[in-house]
Amino acid sequence: MSLHDWSVHDLGTEGQVREVLRAPDAVLSTPSEKVDPGDASVVQLAADLVATMRVSPGCVGLAANQVGLAWHVFCVDVTEHPKARTTHGTFVLCNARVVEASRKEKGREGCMSVPELTGDVKRATRLTVTGQLPPSGDEIVVETDAFEARAVQHEIDHCDGFLFLDRVAGAHAVYARKTYL
Amino acid sequence: MSLIAVTVIGHDRPGIIAEATSALAELGINLEDSTMTRLRGHFAMMLLCEGDTTVSQVERALGDLAADGTLQVSAREVDRDEPGTSSGRPYVLTVHGGDRLGIVSAVTSVLARAGGNITDLTTRLTNDLYMVVAEVDLPVDADESVLAAELTAIGRQLGIDVALRAQETDVL
């Protein structure tokens, strides 16, 4: 199976919007446990992550520990983001890991769990990851680039207990988030 | 020729840098290295300038800036240190966690004991989250993994996340 054949409807359950936790909540620094992608609670979590991402303005990805569960699950959707090249629409991956990463570039990142800061982080712009789709558990390989690659690395970092703050490029690479009214 | 360090600290408003630098330009003083930032809305600037002038001339020239009492200006002469030939390796230390007393001193003490020299530091407090980013040069013979383990242990004690990693530099 490939990501193009997957849709959020495959989850077969309605997602509930969950509260997004903020640093310094300890769960955000906790490495996530591997999950069974077919488990009903994991499937529900996948739907909840998508639902929460969709109601959050500007949110292009969300990891399970951001809603309080240290499980290795995240969702991403960078569709229509101006910095995206390759896009795979909305998707959820369980137990994902990076198998190949190259061509690092610096870019500005924000995070719903760190609402008042942004930071410059170097990430690979060519990326290959493997992971499992809920609810089938099918193992897939995702190749992507540019902004989707950045988003996927940011979310895998969450699953491993890291925030973008752990990766900022230097003392002048952290910024107060500007809010334009 | 004397090298003079000027600091300007106080309430921020538009035009501080323009006024300070034109006063210095009128004295024929050259700006060398400078840095300016805002800390919780307070203006903070340090600069080194060089010219055929005295500290009191510089202070007089910047007098207007301090006239309304919202800014403090000071000037003093400093030695011209030759830029150190740093033989250290550059690292970035990041720390984040709940705001609590002693985070910066705890982690920087570990670095200092290892002979590390901090070359740049930013700390930020937003709501409950405290964040520290330090750029540090470590001696060539410093054992990075021992240091990282020590920092992790301190982090665990204080309930904060500490990460040390080599700074990547791209020469283009």
Ligand SMILES: [Zn+2]
């Ligand atoms: Zn995030």
